[in-house]
Amino acid sequence: MKKVFELALGIVTSVGGFLEIGSITTAAQAGALFGYQLVWAIMLGGLCVIFLVEQAGRLAASSRRTIPDAIRERFGFEYYAVLLVVMALVMLLVLGAELGGICIALEFVTGIGYRWWAVPVALVMWLIIWKGTFSFIEQGVSALGLVTVCFIVAAFILHPDWARVAAGALPTLPTHERARYWFIAVSILGASITPYLMFFYSSGAIEDKWDESYLGVNRIIATVGMSFGSVISIAVLVVAALVFLPRGIRMEHYQELARLLTDAFGVWGVRLVAASVGIACLGAALEITLEMAYMIAQGFGWNWSKNQRPIAEARFSLTYTIVVILGALVVVTGIDPLKLTVFSMALTAATLPLAIVPFLFLMNDEHYVGEHGNGWLSNTVVVVIIGLAFVLAVVTIPLEIFGGG
Amino acid sequence: MNLARDCLDKQLLDRHGRKMGRVDGLVMELEEGAQPRITFVEVGAVTQAARLHPRLGRFVAALARRWGRAPNDPYRIPWAQVVPTGDDVTVGVEAEATPALAWERWLRAHVVGRIPGA
Numbered sequence: 001m002k003k004v005f006e007l008a009l010g011i012v013t014s015v016g017g018f019l020e021i022g023s024i025t026t027a028a029q030a031g032a033l034f035g036y037q038l039v040w041a042i043m044l045g046g047l048c049v050i051f052l053v054e055q056a057g058r059l060a061a062s063s064r065r066t067i068p069d070a071i072r073e074r075f076g077f078e079y080y081a082v083l084l085v086v087m088a089l090v091m092l093l094v095l096g097a098e099l100g101g102i103c104i105a106l107e108f109v110t111g112i113g114y115r116w117w118a119v120p121v122a123l124v125m126w127l128i129i130w131k132g133t134f135s136f137i138e139q140g141v142s143a144l145g146l147v148t149v150c151f152i153v154a155a156f157i158l159h160p161d162w163a164r165v166a167a168g169a170l171p172t173l174p175t176h177e178r179a180r181y182w183f184i185a186v187s188i189l190g191a192s193i194t195p196y197l198m199f200f201y202s203s204g205a206i207e208d209k210w211d212e213s214y215l216g217v218n219r220i221i222a223t224v225g226m227s228f229g230s231v232i233s234i235a236v237l238v239v240a241a242l243v244f245l246p247r248g249i250r251m252e253h254y255q256e257l258a259r260l261l262t263d264a265f266g267v268w269g270v271r272l273v274a275a276s277v278g279i280a281c282l283g284a285a286l287e288i289t290l291e292m293a294y295m296i297a298q299g300f301g302w303n304w305s306k307n308q309r310p311i312a313e314a315r316f317s318l319t320y321t322i323v324v325i326l327g328a329l330v331v332v333t334g335i336d337p338l339k340l341t342v343f344s345m346a347l348t349a350a351t352l353p354l355a356i357v358p359f360l361f362l363m364n365d366e367h368y369v370g371e372h373g374n375g376w377l378s379n380t381v382v383v384v385i386i387g388l389a390f391v392l393a394v395v396t397i398p399l400e401i402f403g404g405g
Numbered sequence: 406m407n408l409a410r411d412c413l414d415k416q417l418l419d420r421h422g423r424k425m426g427r428v429d430g431l432v433m434e435l436e437e438g439a440q441p442r443i444t445f446v447e448v449g450a451v452t453q454a455a456r457l458h459p460r461l462g463r464f465v466a467a468l469a470r471r472w473g474r475a476p477n478d479p480y481r482i483p484w485a486q487v488v489p490t491g492d493d494v495t496v497g498v499e500a501e502a503t504p505a506l507a508w509e510r511w512l513r514a515h516v517v518g519r520i521p522g523a
Contacts, residue, residue, distance in 0.1 A: 064492070073414050077429060077456050080414075130522060301416050301427035302509075314517035315509055 003217055006208075010221035011228070013142040014053065017200070018229025020284030021101035022094070022191030022345045024277060025251075025338060027233045028260060030184050031240025032251040033177065036160075039168030039234055041185040045192025046230030048385035050223050051378055052356070055363050056198040057218035060205035063368040067202045067355075068298040070362050079358065080299050086351055087295070091196055091288050093344035095323070096330025098285040099125075100337035105278030108258045108270055115334055122328035125285055129320055134207045134306040137290070141283040148276045151235040154264035158242045165238055183396040187342045189389040190349030192230070195356070200291040203298075207305060215372065239264070254338045289327065293320035346400070350393035356386050416493040417448060419500035426505045428494055429453050432481065445481040446494070448505045452479040474507040 023042075030038035056067060063070060072080040103117035128137060174181035210218070240251065243263050249256050257277070262269035290306065296319050297304035303313035310317035330340070360382060363374040417426050430447035451469055455462025486497045500506055517523050 069416070072427065073416075076414050077427075077453055081453075081457055130520075299427075301424055303424050309523065310520070311513060311518055311523040313509070314512040317517050317523070318512055 003214075007217050007220060009139055010217065011225045012146065013138050013204075014201070014221055014225025015142070015145065015148075015228045015232070017142065017197055017283065017287060018049070018192075018226060019145065019148050019232055019280045020191075021097050021277065021281045021337075021341050022187070022194075022284075022348075023229075023233045024101075024236055024280065025254075025257070025341045026184060026187040026191045026345055027236040028240040028244070028257060029251045029342070030188060031237040031242075032244035032249055033184065034174065034181060035241045035245055036165045036168035036238065037172060037174070038181070038185060038188065039165060039237060040171040041188040042192065042230055042233045042237065043169055044385055044388075045189045046226055046233070048189075048193050048382060048389075049197070049230075050226040051381050052193065052198050052359075053201050053226055054219055054222035055359070055374065055378060055382075056202040057205050057210070057222060058215060058372055059359075059362060059369060060202040061210040061212055061214045061218060062370055062372045063362075064206065064211075065202075065368070066206050066294070066298050067199045067359060067362075068295045070368055071358050072299045074362060074365070074368070075358050083354055083358075084295065084299060086354055087195065088292060090344065090347050090351055091292055092323075092326055092330065093340060093347065094194075094196070095285060095288045095292075095327035096335070097337060097341040097344050098281045098288060099327050099331050100340065101281030102278050102285065103331060104254050104257070104337060105274040105281065108274040108277075114337065115332060118328045118331035122324050125282070125289070126321060126324045128286065129289060129306075129324075130310055130317070132306075134204070137286055137306070138204060141279070141286060144279045145283050147272070148232050148280055150261065150265070150272045150276060151232050151239060154261050155235040155238040157264040158239060160238050160242055165234075179396065179399045182392055183346065183400045184342075186349050186389065186392045186396050187345040189385075190345035190347070190352075190393070192233070193352060193386070193389065194348055195352065196288055196291045198359075199295060199355075200287050203291065203294045203304075207307060212372070236260075252338070254336075285327070289320050289323050292323045343397075343400075346393055346397050349389040350397060352386050352393075353390050356382065412443075412446070412494060417446070417505075418490075418493050418495045419503075420488075420495070420497050421500075422495075423500045425496075425500035425503065430456070430479065443484045445483055446487065446496070447479045447481055449479040474511045480504040 027042060030041070059070065060066060068080070071083065099118065099121060100114065102121050103114035106112070106117045106121070107114040239260055243260060244251060251257070258270050258273055260269070261272050265272055293316055294304050297313070297316045302315050304316055360374070360379060362368050364379070366373060413428055413431060415428050416424060417428055419425050426448040428446050429449060430452040431443050432445035432447060433441050434444045435441045451462055451466045454465035480503060482496050482498060488495045488497055
C-alpha cells in the first residue's frame with residue numbers, strides 16, 4: 001500500500017517537474033510558427049527523458065548514489081569540476097528564465113511589470129526552501145502543478161484536426177524559415193531533456209531511501225510521469241497552433257502568451273495561463289536551486305539532506321541562498337525573458353553530452369549498477385537522441401545568433 | 406588494492422558517519438628497495454585546486470594563508486586511521502574538531518546561524 005501511494009505521488013511529482021517555462025514557451029512557439037509540424041520533437045525529447053529518468057532512478061536505487069556523487073567518484077575531481085562549472089552556468093540562466101516566468105505570470109494577473117517581482121519572488125522561494133522539507137517542496141508544489149492539465153482540456157475544447165496532429169509525430173522538412181524550425185526543434189529537445197531533472201530525481205531517490213525493491217516503481221513513475229508531461233507539452237503546441245497561427249501571432253514577446261487560453265476559457269483564460277506558468281515555473285525554479293546546492297554538496301562530500309535544519313549544514317544552506325540571489329539578479333538585469341528561455345534551452349541541448357556520456361558509462365558499470373545495468377535499447381535510444389540534439393544545437397545556435405539559414 | 410579506484414574521490418566519513426568531505430588526494434612515500442606506501446589522505450580546497458592545475462593550487466594556497474579558517478590546509482589524515490568500509494572511506498577522527506569542517510564551523514557561527522529560523 002505504501003508503494004502504491006508513493007507511486008501516485010511520484011507520478012504527480014514527475015509531471016510537475018517536467019513542465020516549466022522552457023517546455024511551455026518552446027511548444028507555444030512551435031505551434032505558433034509551424035502548426036503541428038514539430039510534434040515529433042516533443043515526442044523525441046519525451047522518449048529520451050523517459051529513458052534517462054528511469055536510469056537515474058535505477059542508478060540511485062542500485063548503487064545508493066546520486067549522479068553527481070557517482071560521477072565525482074568514478075571520473076575524478078577534474079572531470080567533476082568541468083561539469084560543475086558548465087552546468088552551473090547553464091542552470092543559472094535556466095533559473096533566471098524560470099524566475100522570469102513566475103514574474104511574468106504575476107504581471108499577467110496584476111499588470112505590474114515583471115522586473116518588479118524579481119526580488120519578492122526570490123524571497124518567497126528562498127523561504128520555501130529555508131523552512132520546507134524535501135517532501136513538502138517536492139510534493140506540495142508538484143501537486144499544484146496539475147493545474148497545467150488545463151492545456152489538455154483547452155486542446156479538446158478547440159477541436160483540432162487530430163489526424164493532422166498525429167501526422168506531426170513524423171518529422172518532416174520545413175517549407176519556410178528553415179533555420180528557425182531547427183532552432184525551435186533544438187530548444188524543444190533542450191527543454192525536455194534536462195540533466196538537472198535527472199540529477200534531482202536521483203537525489204530524491206536517495207532522500208526517500210530507495211533500494212532495489214523500488215526498481216519497478218521507478219520504471220512506472222518515469223514512463224507514466226514523463227509521458228503525461230509530454231502530452232501536456234503537445235497540448236500547449238496544439239492550442240498555440242489553433243490560437244496563434246491563424247492570427248499571425250509569432251510568440252516573439254512573452255506578453256502574447258497571456259492570450260493562449262482565451263479562446264478556450266474566455267475571461268478565465270489569462271488567469272489559467274498565469275496559474276499554469278507561475279506554478280510550473282515555481283516548481284522548476286525550486287528544483288534547479290536545490291539541485292545546484294545538491295550537486296555542489298554531493299561533489300564536495302558535504303551533508304546535503306533537505307530533511308534537516310539549515311544550520312545542520314551551513315555550507316549547503318548558504319549555497320542555495322546565493323543561487324537564489326544570482327537567479328534574481330538575472331531577472332533584474334532585464335534580459336528579455338523569452339529570448340533567455342529559448343537560448344538557455346538550446347544551450348542545455350548543446351551541453352547534454354558532458355553530463356550524459358559519463359552517466360551512460362556508470363549505467364554500464366557493474367561496480368555501480370550490478371546486474372541492473374543498461375540493455376542495448378536503453379543505450380541506443382539515449383546515444384542517438386543526445387547525439388542528434390547536440391549536432392542540431394551546434395549547427396543552429398550560431399545561425400540563430402548571427403542570422404542566415 | 407587499486408588505490409585510484411578504491412580510495413581517491415570517495416566520500417569521507419568520520420567515526421560517527423558524518424560526511425566530512427571527499428578523499429581529494431593521497432600522499433605516498435617512496436623508499437628505495439621498498440614498495441611505495443600511502444601515508445596520508447588529503448582533504449581540502451588546496452589539494453582540489455592543485456589537481457586542476459599546479460598554479461591554481463598555489464593561488465588557492467595563498468588565499469588560504471590570507472583568509473583561510475584552517476591553520477594547515479591541506480588537511481592530512483594519517484593512513485593508519487583509515488578504516489576500510491565498503492563503499493565509503495571512514496576515518497577514526499571527530500569531523501567537528503578537524504580543519505576539514507573549519508569553514509562549516511565559521512559559516513555556522515557567523516553567517517547562517519545568524520539568519521532567523523536556522
